[in-house]
Amino acid sequence: MDSATLSGYLETIEDQGYCIVEDAVDEDLMRKIRNAVTRLEDENDVQPRGNRAEGFATKRMYNLLAKDEVFWELPVHPNILPFAEHLLDEECLLSGTTCMHIGPGEVHQGLHSDDGLVSVRRPRIPFMVTTIWAFTDFTEENGATRIVPGSHKFDHEPRKGEKVDHVPAEMKAGSVLIVNGGTWHCGGANNTQDEWRLGVSVQYCQGYLRQQQNQYYSLRPEVVKAMPERLAALCGFTLYKGIMGHVDGESPGRFLGADSSDEIAYAAMRTKNGVAES
Numbered sequence: 001m002d003s004a005t006l007s008g009y010l011e012t013i014e015d016q017g018y019c020i021v022e023d024a025v026d027e028d029l030m031r032k033i034r035n036a037v038t039r040l041e042d043e044n045d046v047q048p049r050g051n052r053a054e055g056f057a058t059k060r061m062y063n064l065l066a067k068d069e070v071f072w073e074l075p076v077h078p079n080i081l082p083f084a085e086h087l088l089d090e091e092c093l094l095s096g097t098t099c100m101h102i103g104p105g106e107v108h109q110g111l112h113s114d115d116g117l118v119s120v121r122r123p124r125i126p127f128m129v130t131t132i133w134a135f136t137d138f139t140e141e142n143g144a145t146r147i148v149p150g151s152h153k154f155d156h157e158p159r160k161g162e163k164v165d166h167v168p169a170e171m172k173a174g175s176v177l178i179v180n181g182g183t184w185h186c187g188g189a190n191n192t193q194d195e196w197r198l199g200v201s202v203q204y205c206q207g208y209l210r211q212q213q214n215q216y217y218s219l220r221p222e223v224v225k226a227m228p229e230r231l232a233a234l235c236g237f238t239l240y241k242g243i244m245g246h247v248d249g250e251s252p253g254r255f256l257g258a259d260s261s262d263e264i265a266y267a268a269m270r271t272k273n274g275v276a277e278s
């Protein structure tokens with residue numbers, strides 16, 4: 001994506017709290033992801049978890065990077081990662097990867113903001129950026145994510161029973177919805193007879209924040225070692241600003257025997273450790 005296009009989208013997010021990037025994903029990747037999701041749902045006999053947050057007719061899976069390498073393409077995708085790098089910064093982390101397969105009869109989720117657990121007064125910078133990838137069309141009828149435009153500027157989290165207008169983020173398969181972590185939203189109700197809505201959420205957070213899904217325990221060392229460097233760094237296997245996350249002063253990447261992430265960590269400590277250098 002060229003920088004003028006990216007700037008245009010970033011302006012929309014600044015104003016509205018979200019934007020939709022159309023045609024972000026090619027057919028081949030869409031097909032691979034859809035196949036992986038249905039295969040994993042079958043293999044693991046995934047069933048709705050039966051609560052308002054996770055849904056009563058929605059199949060969800062978490063920690064997708066550990067489940068199939070095809071998901072590795074999403075967090076580092078060149079059309080999408082720049083949004084997280086701009087709205088957070090380049091040392092942001094991957095907070096979670098979740099597949100949300102909303103089935104017929106689902107009711108809408110409760111309105112929330114994804115970084116609402118952070119107890120810093122609003123309005124504020126985003127602590128998270130959520131990207132929701134459409135692998136089927138998202139329509140108002142089949143449960144498109146609902147958004148409260150401009151709500152990233154509100155001074156509170158949604159209150160129980162609070163009435164507010166929301167709009168469906170309708171988009172074609174292959175589009176990605178980018179959401180400021182402070183924007184109010186929810187998964188929509190699926191009022192169709194037989195249409196499943198498949199979305200995958202790739203969520204990023206500030207590098208100093210605890211990740212929503214635990215990457216360290218879900219990813220085996222040999223898996224991280226096989227990852228591209230950028231992906232391993234996003235998962236948290238380098239140091240934040242050359243310091244945070246260390247083990248006896250060294251990068252967590254070193255303990256995986258990953259030469260490359262070890263190198264990055266040492267370089268980061270030399271060049272970015274303001275304490276040591278000043």
Ligand SMILES: O=C(O)CCC(=O)C(=O)O
Nearest residue numbers: 100144145186187188199
């Ligand atoms: O499924 C969706 O469209 C949104 C889900 C969501 O916002 C969440 O689980 O935090």
Ligand SMILES: [Fe+2]
Nearest residue numbers: 112113114185
């Ligand atoms: Fe959400």
